[in-house]
Amino acid sequence: SLDALHQYRLRSLHHSQSLVDQLQWNPTEVQGPDIEERHTLAQLARMAGNAYALPGQKNWYEIDEAWNMSFPFGWEESEGFRGHVFLSSDNSTIVLSIKGTTLQGPTSKLDKYNDNLLFSCCCARVDLSWIFRTVCDCYAKNWRCDSRCLTDALIQDSLFYSIGVKLVDDLLRIYPGSNVWLVGHSLGGALASLLGATYGLPAVAFESPGEHLAASRLHLPLPPPPHNESNPAYSALDHRPIATTHVYHTADPIPQGSCTGFNSPCAQAGYALETHCHLGKTIVFDTVGKLGWAVDVRKHVIRNVVLEVLERDEVEDVPRAKVEENCVDCYKWKFGD
Secondary structure, X not given: OHHXXXXXXXXXXXXXXXXXXXXXXXXXXXXXXXXXXXXXXXXXXXXXHHOOOOOOOXXXXXXXXXXXXXXXXXXXXXXXXXXXXXXXXXXXXXXXXXXXXXXXXXOHHHHHHHHHHHHOOOOOOOOHHHHHHOOOOOEOOOOEEEHHHHHHHOOOOOOXXXXXXXXXXXXXXXXXXXXXXXEEEOHHHHHHHHHHHHHOOOEEEEOOOOOHHHHHHOOOOOOOOOOOOOOHHHHHOOOOOOOEEEEEEOOOOOOOOOOOOOOOHHHHOOOOOOOOOOOOEEEEEOHHHHHOOOOOHHHHXXXXXXXXHHOOOOOOOOOOOEOOOOOOOOOOOEEEO
C-alpha cells in the first residue's frame, strides 16, 4: 500500500530504522509505453519538451490528437516544480510531464539547487573553487562525505522530489483506474524516474543525469532483484524490476557523467553533474559514431532529441534497452557516518 511505502521510506529517512521485512512486493503487470517504437518515444519526448512551455508559445510541441487534453501545474508559482499533465481521450492513460533545468528564468535558482543536491557526489564540492557554491555541509576532508548529513539535506519540502510525491498521490487519487506514466527531460527525467520507482509506475527519461545514487540517498524502497537459480551472483546485480527507461545519445556528456572537471561547461556554469548510473534500463543512440556529431553540451536540449534523433529519417530503429551492468558512481569518495 502507499501508506506502507511512505511509512517505510520516512522511517528510514528520518530515524535510520528499516522496516524492509514489513514490505510485501507483489509483481503486477501494468500497461506502459511501447519503448521499442520511435513514434511513441518521439511523442513522449514532445510531452517532456512541453513541460518547459505553455500552449501557444513558440517552443510548444504539437502532439497526437489521442492526447486531447492537458493542464499545467506549478506555473502560478514564481519558482519551483512545474510541468503538464496530459490525458488520453478516454482518461485511461495519464502522463505527468516534469520540467527540467532552465538556465535563466524564475525556476533556475531552485533547478540548480536540485541538480547539485541530487547529482553531485558530496554537496557539489568539486574542488577548492567550489567552497562557496556547495549546497550542504557534509564534506569531511580527504574525499570523505557524511552519509547521514546527505540524507538530512534531502529532507526538505523545497526539494522537487517531495513536491512530486504529493502530486503523484493526488493523480492516483483523482484517476484511480487509469494508467499513470511519467516523463521528463534532464532534471525532469531524473525526477520522473525517481517518482516512477517510488510508486512502481512506468517512466521515460530523456538525457537525464544518473539518479541511482539519489535513489539510495532518498531511501527509496526499491523492489528486490529477481533470484536466478542458474546464476547465484545475478541477484546481487542491480536487475531490480523498475519500469524506468532512460533515452539519451552519445553526443550529450551530461547523462554520461562526463561534463565534469574545472574547465567543463557544466562546472563553469556552476553545475556539479557528477553521476552517471541510472535506474531501470537505458536506450542509447550512437549519434557520435553514426551521425558524426561531436560531444557538446549544447546537444543536451530536448529539441535535439525530438527533431534530430527520434524524428530524423537517417536514424536507425530504436536500440535495445539494456541494464547498466556494474555501474559505480563517485568511486574516489568514501561515504560513512
